Amino acid sequence: MINIKKIIADTINYSGEINLEDLIIESASKDKGDYCLPCFTFSKILKKSSQVVAEDFQKSLKPSNLIEKTEVVNGYLNFFLNVSELSKLILEDLTDLFKDTNNKTILNEGKGKVVCIDYGSPNLAKYLHIGHLKTLIIGESLCRLFELFGYTVKRLNFVGDYGTPFGKIIGGIQLFGSMEEVLKRGNDALQDYYVKFNQLEEKDEKYSQMARDIFKKIENRDEKVYPIYKKIVEISLADAIEKFKLLGVTFDDYRGEMYYNQFVPKLIEKLTSLNLLSTSQGAKIVDLSAYDMPPAIMIKSDGTTLYASRDLTASMLRYEDYKFDKMIYLTAVEQILHFKQWFKVAELMKADFSSALEHVAYGRFSLPEGKISSRRGKQAVLVDLLEYVLEKAKDVIKDRQFTIEKPEDVANKVSRAVLNYSVLKVERSKDCVFDVEKSFSFEGETAPYMQYTYTRIESILRKSKLTINSECDYSCFNSDAFDIVKMINDFPLDCKTALIKRDPSFVAKRVMDLCKAFNKFYASTKVLEGTSQEINAKISLLNKLKDTLKQGFNLICIDTLQEM
Numbered sequence: 418m419i420n421i422k423k424i425i426a427d428t429i430n431y432s433g434e435i436n437l438e439d440l441i442i443e444s445a446s447k448d449k450g451d452y453c454l455p456c457f458t459f460s461k462i463l464k465k466s467s468q469v470v471a472e473d474f475q476k477s478l479k480p481s482n483l484i485e486k487t488e489v490v491n492g493y494l495n496f497f498l499n500v501s502e503l504s505k506l507i508l509e510d511l512t513d514l515f516k517d518t519n520n521k522t523i524l525n526e527g528k529g530k531v532v533c534i535d536y537g538s539p540n541l542a543k544y545l546h547i548g549h550l551k552t553l554i555i556g557e558s559l560c561r562l563f564e565l566f567g568y569t570v571k572r573l574n575f576v577g578d579y580g581t582p583f584g585k586i587i588g589g590i591q592l593f594g595s596m597e598e599v600l601k602r603g604n605d606a607l608q609d610y611y612v613k614f615n616q617l618e619e620k621d622e623k624y625s626q627m628a629r630d631i632f633k634k635i636e637n638r639d640e641k642v643y644p645i646y647k648k649i650v651e652i653s654l655a656d657a658i659e660k661f662k663l664l665g666v667t668f669d670d671y672r673g674e675m676y677y678n679q680f681v682p683k684l685i686e687k688l689t690s691l692n693l694l695s696t697s698q699g700a701k702i703v704d705l706s707a708y709d710m711p712p713a714i715m716i717k718s719d720g721t722t723l724y725a726s727r728d729l730t731a732s733m734l735r736y737e738d739y740k741f742d743k744m745i746y747l748t749a750v751e752q753i754l755h756f757k758q759w760f761k762v763a764e765l766m767k768a769d770f771s772s773a774l775e776h777v778a779y780g781r782f783s784l785p786e787g788k789i790s791s792r793r794g795k796q797a798v799l800v801d802l803l804e805y806v807l808e809k810a811k812d813v814i815k816d817r818q819f820t821i822e823k824p825e826d827v828a829n830k831v832s833r834a835v836l837n838y839s840v841l842k843v844e845r846s847k848d849c850v851f852d853v854e855k856s857f858s859f860e861g862e863t864a865p866y867m868q869y870t871y872t873r874i875e876s877i878l879r880k881s882k883l884t885i886n887s888e889c890d891y892s893c894f895n896s897d898a899f900d901i902v903k904m905i906n907d908f909p910l911d912c913k914t915a916l917i918k919r920d921p922s923f924v925a926k927r928v929m930d931l932c933k934a935f936n937k938f939y940a941s942t943k944v945l946e947g948t949s950q951e952i953n954a955k956i957s958l959l960n961k962l963k964d965t966l967k968q969g970f971n972l973i974c975i976d977t978l979q980e981m
């Protein structure tokens with residue numbers, strides 16, 4: 418990519434403190450050029466009106482073949498770029514957009530570094546709900562962004578396979594269910610038992626004790642109960658993995674809470690030797706009052722571990738396994754305090770990796786009141802949404818003819834795109850409501866609109882016959898074409914921003930803007946008309962656009978289609 422602002426800044430004869438590059442902005446409208454330098458900041462320092470400052474700057478500009486002309490208007494110095502020269506530079510000379518004109522790439526910052534991302538971690542034996550979409554999809558997109566920048570990424574799923582819910586489910590099997598039914602109905606049976614057991618518990622407290630007792634037996638690897646627990650976890654995890662696959666997500670490591678639980682004594686030993694533990698009402702805690710936080714409870718008075726102690730233990734073992742440079746946890750905002758607390762304990766322990774820990778929180782994801790949200794229980798179940806969206810996708814494409822793609826593949830790709838885009842288009846930390854019906858429109862900011870745009874570009878490219886090394890005449894580019902050129906040039910920076918902010922919405926937004934820009938260009942331009950050099954120029958633009966979109970789609974987990 419080339420730094421247009423720097424190119425402009427370098428033409429200005431100014432050696433003061435102010436960083437010109439930071440001041441230069443895109444012009445608000447085309448008649449004011451492509452970029453402008455507002456000169457108000459200088460007027461105080463230079464003791465001249467901003468208009469005079471702008472005029473003085475204009476008079477002493479160093480010539481550049483990339484700038485066509487400049488104008489001074491109301492204290493602004495407006496720059497009109499040389500469309501031909503810049504287009505040639507960006508579309509032809511830069512073979513790789515992520516490299517600058519000195520052939521230096523920005524993609525190797527992660528070389529040799531390991532990033533672990535803990536995401537999509539469900540509590541097993543319960544249905545995956547629609548909230549899981551966010552962690553799964555944002556997580557996967559972040560993994561791809563880190564990989565783009567050269568990091569080695571480990572996808573970790575810290576499955577929730579620990580706690581009294583498992584005591585309740587096994588209690589349910591004992592009281593009113595059977596293993597046969599579990600084997601036959603899988604997760605549905607487990608969920609039913611859980612709900613029914615909770616109802617009993619509401620009426621009679623003895624059931625709470627029963628669930629706790631059973632769970633104690635699981636922990637002690639009781640020879641009757643433990644195998645049942647193992648089977649439940651196995652069935653439920655297999656079910657979750659199947660759903661992950663539907664979303665195109667797989668993990669490198671599924672070791673969860675129960676696995677790490679067995680190593681908590683190692684953590685307690687360490688905390689004791691560092692004198693960090695104290696006892697409060699029989700529980701072992703780390704006092705965090707000096708940091709304005711409630712104490713981090715490591716061991717309950719009955720001797721059992723807690724979410725925080727299991728997480729902290731897992732981080733120690735994961736560090737041994739992966740020697741990570743960064744360990745990212747992706748969860749809903751509700752868990753912010755949890756992570757803050759145990760990150761602090763890691764810091765107090767002076768763990769080597771404590772500064773590598775990072776919690777990334779996302780906002781809520783919900784559905785409008787209606788069919789899917791009220792089908793079962795409090796929260797909409799993920800499979801219900803997946804099925805509904807897939808049916809909708811089938812319906813939307815049913816009248817279309819396909820010669821290259823299989824219709825069922827198209828339906829799958831469209832439904833996944835709709836889901837993924839609905840999550841990724843919204844700023845990570847914001848809440849969003851997913852309006853399924855609107856998301857299927859071929860107009861407006863939707864995934865099908867993006868996929869359709871891509872197929873249009875492909876089809877033009879298939880029709881054209883660009884010979885390699887053919888000459889291009891970029892002087893035919895109108896402002897719609899040039900807008901695409903500039904956006905393509907900016908794409909690497911959007912990826913970088915998304916990475917730094919841990920927020921793929923920056924990529925999603927740019928991909929959408931590129932699609933809109935293409936459609937505007939397509940409406941104003943006859944691509945396959947003109948001299949052969951002109952056609953070549955337009956085709957080379959579309960080729961670069963296609964490559965950029967393809968990369969963008971991949972980063973936001975949207976499949977491209979060849980036809981639609």
Ligand code: ARG
Nearest residue numbers: 535538539540575577728748
């Ligand atoms: N299982 C937890 C939940 O469903 C999320 C786990 C996130 N990862 C972690 N290492 N704590 O809320």
